[in-house]
Amino acid sequence: MRVLVTGGAGYIGSFLVRWLLAQGHTVRVLDNLSTGRREAIPDVPVDVFDVRDSDAVSAITRNFAPEAIIHLAGVKSSAESVQRPHVYYDINVTGTAVLLRAAVLHGVERFVFSSSCAVYGSPQVCPVDERTAPRPQSPYGDTKLACERMLDWHARVSGMRFASLRYFNVAGAAEDGSLGQFTGPETVQLVPLAIKAALGGKPLQIFGGDYPTKDGTAVRDYIHVEDLAAAHVRVLERLDTSEVSGVYNLGTGQPASVQEIVTAVEEAAGRPVPHTMTCRRAGDPAVSWADAAQARQVFDWAPKRDLRDIVSSSWLWHTSSARSNG
Template sequence: MRVLVTGGAGYIGSHTVRELRRLGHDITIVDRFITGHRAALLADCVEADIGDEESIARVCREGGIEGAIHFAAFCAAGESVIDPGKYFRNNVQGTIGLMNGLTAAGVKHVVLSSSSAVYGTQEEVPIGEDAPKNPESPYGESKLMCERLLPWYETAGGPNWVALRYFNASGASSDASLGDDARPATRALPVALEVALGKRPEFSLFGDDYPTVDGTCIRDYVHVEDLAHAHVLALDYLAGGGASDVLNVGSGRGFSNRELIDAVKRLTGVDFRVVIHPRRAGDPVVTQADIAKIRRVLGWAPEHDLDAMVRTAWEWRRRNPDGYPE
């Protein structure tokens, strides 16, 4: 299939481009290199904003694009609380421009990067797709708003769609050529690896008095290569006549922050300092996915465990201590 990938220079986008190429798809990337990196580009890239609907429509028409995977967005939940406008403008307004362009060009399918941030704190875990939506940040709200746009475009003759709600994307490519180079790192695993590398003096752990096994928050980590594969399956599903839907993508397992830290210490061989801070606003206590639906609908299952995520991320980080070359 000829596929447009927005945000293909970013962390998850670059791994997905690699997986699409491996499976014989033709790819055009649209990226502005705001948080992404030229060194992570694995296909032709048009440097444009996703909100520029005329450019999007032109690129799609000229390239005979049949399907799109839409990663481009800002995704630091903490920053979004301080600067909501930045997130609503780029994520929601940008997606409106993109959807206008895709619809005008007759693109048939779209897969949207959504997030477990649409759920917020839940009474019941694991979290199924029908759980109430309580986003605790403008970032989570922006993702929910993007999801809610899609059926309206489909009704008006736009693409059919799958929204994938990722839990915590982690790890790096198995050959250590691609990895997570968010600057600054905000996700727990890359931050812990920077501490292990000596780039930060200590790991700040926010809250050890939660009602969990060891008092720390619990998260569901999914390997970025498993996540990349889910996108290809979602496109195949839509191309095969599958109905538009929302699917969780996680491992279905929860690990406490302490378990993550222990895994990083064990697999890097570095015993670093961990400093406990008070709880941080907006941190859900437990996020753990119910993945029964994606197993059933796409036949997808995670293949990598937490150790594989830590090991691959560490290998990438050790080879690229300062991130991608610019």
């Protein structure tokens, strides 16, 4: 298939591009390189444009004539979105609207969208499945929900098959240390922050030690980026009938607490992770983990890697001296 990947130079996108190429697909990337890195995807053409640039998006879609679009381009911090909601609505919602218009206009048959567990807000019951009513607690989560709905409506008029994939917490790196997440000082991801603390950086700040969980710290569902990328390839290939169109959770269904991540990093590093315990952050759920049975069943996909793989691959990536990794 010819596949247009927006945001393909980013963390998840660069893994996805590798998986698509390995399966023999022809890939083109549209990315403004605001956080993505050209060098992460050396083997594919990259159109450096903003996804909100409707002329460019339309021309690329017309000329490349993709059979599928996978849309990852966007901004992704719940905390930042509370401070800068206009930026989030503009990039995420306008960008998706522009892309959908081009997709419908040029007859794209399959569309996969990067959604997020942030659409659920603080789930009352875990594991959370797709029937749970979405209640986003940040502009970020709200933009993802708005995009899911736009996609659904566009698919109805065009017959395009689609999947909105609600990722839980994506983490990890390539097993051989060849690819990972480039993290600058602004990163909010737990695993890189814990590794940086173990390597002598700023002590890790743990937000909340008094949650009603087994060790008092917040519980999440960490999915390895390789498993997530593999899921996209499987979804794409199975989107050959509109019966499978819909919304799917992508997680492991294995809850892990912040304290468990810290312990796993300490084991991989063979040294302590200096940390401080501070108060809870507004809007952070105590627990959030996925029921991903739907994706397993419909796409015959299952994650193959666990927390240990996430931490060991991340450790290898972040400690590799040959890399300027923020």
